[in-house]
Amino acid sequence: MPALTFSKWSPGGNTTLFFPLEGRSAAEQARLARLALPPQNLGGEQAGFVNPRERRLRMAGGEFCVNASRAFGALLAFNENGRGLRQAALEDLAENPRCTGVAKEYHYEVRVSGWQSPLRLIVRGIFPHWRVEAVLRMPVCPLQSLAEGMTLVRLPGIVHVLFNAALHTFPEDCNTAAALLRQRLGLDNEAAVGAVWWRERQGQLDMLPLVHVRDAQTTCLESACGSGALALALSLSRAGGRRDFSILQPGGSTLDVRMFNEGREALAAVDGPVSLVARGQVWLPDDAA
Structure with missing residues (x-):
């Protein structure tokens, strides 16, 4: 060994x-x-x-x-x-x-x-x-509305499906539900797929991310997810024009996401503790x- x-x-x-x-x-x-x-x-x-x-x-x-x-x-x-x-x-x-x-x-x-x-x-x-x-x-990150309160966000290297928790409750068997979701949406060949349930209460965004990694064969209900926070910020920004977000993670910390430009280049920043x-x-x- x-x-x-x-x-x-x-x-x-x-x-x-x-x-x-x-x-x-x-x-x-x-x-x-x-x-x-x-x-x-x-x-x-x-x-x-x-x-x-x-x-x-x-x-x-x-x-x-x-x-x-x-x-x-x-x-x-x-x-x-x-x-x-x-x-x-x-x-x-x-x-x-x-x-x-x-x-x-x-x-x-x-x-x-x-x-x-x-x-x-x-x-x-x-x-x-x-x-x-x-x-x-x-880069260009396509967003697709799948249903009311349900949005697919394609980032390089990972795809996230965002669920507005006011309309889509967290499933009792999350692993099975996530596997069925990947199959139904044709995402089984993606390197990684996240399912993110989010809500906003009293002005505070929070999220619950579940991430599956194909080659590692892991599915994890994560304590924080930076790409999921980025996908959520990207979706909300395109919907309402907001550019700065503080998103509470399940582990208790927040990730701060901001969308901005340097010249003609679109940038995003994700900041938090390590x-x-x-x-x-x-x-x-x-x-x-």
Whole structure:
């Protein structure tokens, strides 16, 4: 059972495992994610494979993931900080939880699976907690009204079906309902499909995301979903012209989404917290190696 290096991150509660990218095929990455994600092993909602030197992230199913992209920015800042500073921060935390050093801001450009253009990441904060904003160049993202209160949003690398929870209640058997939905809409060949139930109460948007990743063969009711928040903001923006959104996630944090332009280029930004949970080595069954 070879040991695998890993780190575990919480971008707004959407627990994400990172493993080294080098030397693993797409099929091996998907199999490793299936073994590592269950609670009896590392536990997590999704897994990605990173090459910090080349600033590349590939999700286990080749899908696009905003929150993992944001976590990757925190990982890059973590690496840049240097072992000495991290050790000093750990010693300070042990003696004084409020003493964590001086906040810095980092800027990165990264490439991530599922999205054609590079992402800009802006990282602020102090180890082990940051805020990371992902800035994306927005391609044409088709929206399709499927029924009243039900909209399909096609983002690169993931498709989301949005349900207005005032008209469409959350199903009792969500996994079966989501599988039937994918089949009925012809989405089984998509790299990833999300079903997002949303509502607005007293001016606060909130959402409940369920995400299926085809190659990793995972279906997860997520604590946060960055691409789902982006899809919801895109849909609401086109419907009503609003450009800034604060969307409460099931885990209790908010993701701030803004739509804007730089010159003639349409951009979107997704901002929220990211925390380092754990890092080290894990032993998994031999067939994961």
